[in-house]
Amino acid sequence: MMDLDTTDRALLREMARDAGRSAAALGEAVGLSQPATWRRLRRLREAGILAGQRVDLDAQALGFGVTVFLGVKLATKGRVSLEDFERAVTAIPEVQLVEHVLGLYDYRLRVVARDLADFERVLRRRIMTLPGVGDVEANVLLSDERRPGPI
Structure with missing residues (x-):
């Protein structure tokens, strides 16, 4: 199991809010440069902590009430x-x-x-x-x- 520091946890919180943001935007939110953010995201993916990105569909808006x-x-x-x-x-x-x-x-x-x-x-x-x-x-x-x- 990978040890997560406070920056990793902050990055995961930001990803949970909106995983579609660019690495630059995510890095800005947690105080990292774009390259440092990319390295952390790659490390989190390789460790299996980030298993992918999903779109959050609104079932109600799609007619499923x-x-x-x-x-x-x-x-x-x-x-x-x-x-x-x-x-x-x-x-x-x-x-x-x-x-x-x-x-x-x-x-x-x-x-x-x-x-x-x-x-x-x-x-x-x-x-x-x-x-x-x-x-x-x-x-x-x-x-x-x-x-x-x-x-």
């Missing part, structure tokens, strides 16, 4: 059923996140849909027909008060 978190308990357990379930669920475009968890449910899914009728269609036709699906619990997102940020 409903977000639902599903707890999925598999009816049958075993390595084959886990792999089959994971392969099938990741192929569903409305499923934005698949987390294998410990607890009451085996998986936690984040599903987006245009509205509740669209979510019902996704649930009935796609999710409930997945291999090994047993119990499912749905929690509809009412508001998103805090977006994930730096660790």
Whole structure:
């Protein structure tokens, strides 16, 4: 594991706010030159701390007004059923996140849909027909008060 100094942590905070900024802009925000910023970013990537850059899409603006978190308990357990379930669920475009968890449910899914009728269609036709699906619990997102940020 790589030791991070205060400048590395400041750079990661700035990247979490807006990873699309240039190295010069990031360096200015943390008090580094552009070349020094590039060297630190390369070191963070090589260490696996920066695993890539992503675009943060606004689901609401794209017409997906409903977000639902599903707890999925598999009816049958075993390595084959886990792999089959994971392969099938990741192929569903409305499923934005698949987390294998410990607890009451085996998986936690984040599903987006245009509205509740669209979510019902996704649930009935796609999710409930997945291999090994047993119990499912749905929690509809009412508001998103805090977006994930730096660790």
